[in-house]
Amino acid sequence: MxxxxxxxxxxxxxxxxxxxxxxxxxxxxxxxxxxxxxxxxxxxxxxxxxxxxxxxxxxxxxxxxxxxxxxxxxxxxxxxxxxxxFSLYREMSQQVFAFLQRISPLLERASIDEGYLDVTEVSSSQHPLELAHHIQRGLLETLRIPVSIGIAPNKFLAKMASEMKKPLGITVLRKRDVPIVLWPLPVGQMHGVGDKTAEKLNAMGIVTIGDLAKAEETALQQKLGIYGLRLKERANGIDHSPVDPEAGEKWKSVGNSTTLPYDVTEEHVLFQVLRELAESVSVRMKQKRVVSTTIQLTIRYHNFQTITRSKTWDNPFQEAEEIFRYAAHLLKKHWNSEPIRLLGITALDVFDRKEAVKQLDLFHYEEEAKIEALWKTVEKLRKKFGDTAIQKGAALVEKEREQQN
The missing domain is CATH 3.40.1170.60 (MutS, DNA mismatch repair protein, domain I)
Known part of the structure; x- marks a missing residue:
C-alpha cells in the first residue's frame, strides 16, 4: 500500500x-x-x-x-x-475497544460492535496481515469475541473488505482491486447506500457500484446533492476521511432545560413542561440518529438548590412519549413538593440508533404505530389551526399564572 x-x-x-x-x-x-x-x-x-x-x-x-x-x-x-x-453488550464493547486502543491510539468507534483503526505507524514494525491475525486471535482468546477485519488504504474500502468474509475473516482490499471486486456488486451493497438511496440510483439507471463510479456528476448532484458526489468518489475507492478518535465521543448526551416564568408547584403544569422538553430532546436525538437507555432529570428549586436524578431502562428509546414517561416517573419519585423554578431532561450516554435492538413483537409494533399516529394527528392539527392549537409547557405556565392573578 x-x-x-x-x-x-x-x-x-x-x-x-x-x-x-x-x-x-x-x-x-x-x-x-x-x-x-x-x-x-x-x-x-x-x-x-x-x-x-x-x-x-x-x-x-x-x-x-x-x-x-x-x-x-x-x-x-x-x-x-x-x-x-444491553448492559452486558456495552460492557463487552468497552473491553473490545480497550484491547484495540492498545494496538493504536488512532481508534474510531463506529458503533457498539465495529470500529476503525489507523495502523499506519504500527505497521512500520509489523506486517499488516500479521497484526490483523494478532488482533483476531487476541480478541478470541481473551474475550471470546470473533471479529472480521478489513485492511485497506482508507475507511470506506476497509469497511467493504470486512464484510466480504464472515465469521473470522481477514480481507485486503486495495484501490486497484476496486474495478474487479466492487464494481460488479449491486449498488445497494455499497456502504453508505441505504434502501431509499438505492431506489433513487436505480431509477437513474445506476444498478451496480460500477455504474455509480462512472455516473454523470451533474445528474448525481441534482438527485442526491453533495452526498451523490461523495458516493461516486467512494465507488471509485476514494475516501480521505481520517480515523477520528473523537468521532464517537461527540454526542455523549442530549438534553434541554427551561427556567419557568414563576416558581411552580402545580404538578400538571410541571408535567406539561416535561412534555415540551421531552419533545425537544426527542427531535435532537432523531437529528443526531442516536438513542439512549438513561434519562436524567434536573430540578432547581425556588431557593436555587439543584438536584439531578437518573434511571436506566432496559430498552433504548428516542421517542418523546417514552422520554416524557421516564422523566415524569423521576419527578414523581424525587420532587419534594417545594416550588420549582427550572426543569431539565437529559438523555445520557447516547449511542448510534443502529446499535439499538429492541425486543420487538407484534404488540410493540402496534404500540409504536399508535404513538406515530398520535404525533401525525398533532402535526395535522398544528398545520390546520396553527401552533397554538397544541399548547406547549411554557405557554401553559404563563396561562396558569394569568388565571391566578
Missing part, C-alpha cells in the same frame, strides 16, 4: 465483531459454543422475533434476524434463546 508519490500510504483496519450480541451470550456462557444461539424477546411469547443469531444458527439452520421466534424454533428445536442484555 504505497502512495503515488512513493511515500507510505495509510493502512486502515475495519474491525467488525461477528454476530456481536449472540457472541456476547456465548462468551458469558462458553458451554453454548457449539449450540445454535439467538437473542430474542421472551421465549414464552410466540410473537417474539430473532434480534441476533450466531453463525451456527445462521448457517446450519437458516435462522436470520427478524425471523419470528416460533419459526426459528421450528427450524431448530434445540435452539438456545437469550433475552437481550
Amino acid at each position: 504505497q502512495a503515488a508519490n512513493g511515500k507510505r500510504g495509510r493502512i486502515i483496519f475495519h474491525i467488525d465483531c461477528n454476530s456481536f450480541f449472540a457472541s456476547c451470550e456465548v462468551a458469558r456462557d462458553p458451554s453454548l459454543k457449539d449450540e445454535a444461539v439467538v437473542v430474542a424477546g421472551d421465549p414464552k411469547e410466540r410473537r417474539g422475533i430473532v434480534l441476533a443469531a450466531n453463525y451456527i444458527a445462521k448457517q446450519r439452520f437458516g435462522i436470520y434476524t427478524t425471523m419470528p421466534l416460533w419459526e426459528a424454533k421450528k427450524k431448530c428445536p434445540s435452539l438456545v434463546v437469550r433475552k437481550p442484555n
